[in-house]
Amino acid sequence: MAGGASFVERRRFLRLNSDCPVQLKQMPQNYPVQIHNSISEDISEGGLQLSSFYFYPVHCKLLVELFVSQEAEPIKVVGRVVWVEQMPYQERYKVGIEFSDLNEESRVYLRQVISDSALS
Template sequence: MQTSELENRRIHPRVPLGCHVQLQPIRTSLASSTERRSDSISRDISAGGMRIWSDRAYPMHTRLLLAFECDALEWTGITTCVGSVVWVEPDPTAGRCLLGVKFGDTEPGKTTLQ
């Protein structure tokens, strides 16, 4: 049985995760605006990234600092990491959007997390 190219893209399995996520743009014009942080809810997480329900759409390739914790999975403490918006799916009826955020530093010339 052959699988499609889209099915092969998923390297890391997703785990459902409904936790509070705080998003903050890094070094962009958005970072200097009055709305510096956005409170959001995760939909799921994998080793490579996270899907997030947000009340704010971020442009593609926006670098974000993510901060989250999840008591439901018995994680202790707050986890922070850098990610980049790889896709945005607006939901105008709900007034929010679904973001795909890839973990890691994708700024040209950077190879490590901040």
């Protein structure tokens, strides 16, 4: 970068640019159940980025169902919104979600999907 500044990569996990179907339910359970469908933009073991017509506030907890394969069951994980950005000239939002309780089996499966896609 110009002026001697350098960019520091803070991500801990390999990211896969992927457009997987995602279903989101806001938590806690006493909220009226509303399921919002979306499409991921990128996925990692630590979280995902997606675009949504629905606004989720930062720190909002979500139940995320991630459909990474047509052959396998969806990955179900609780996540929290870490950033939100309205898309210019649209009523859509880019949303960053950090996974908070991805079980080991799902983590290994997701890691394999990402690794396989990165190699192809």
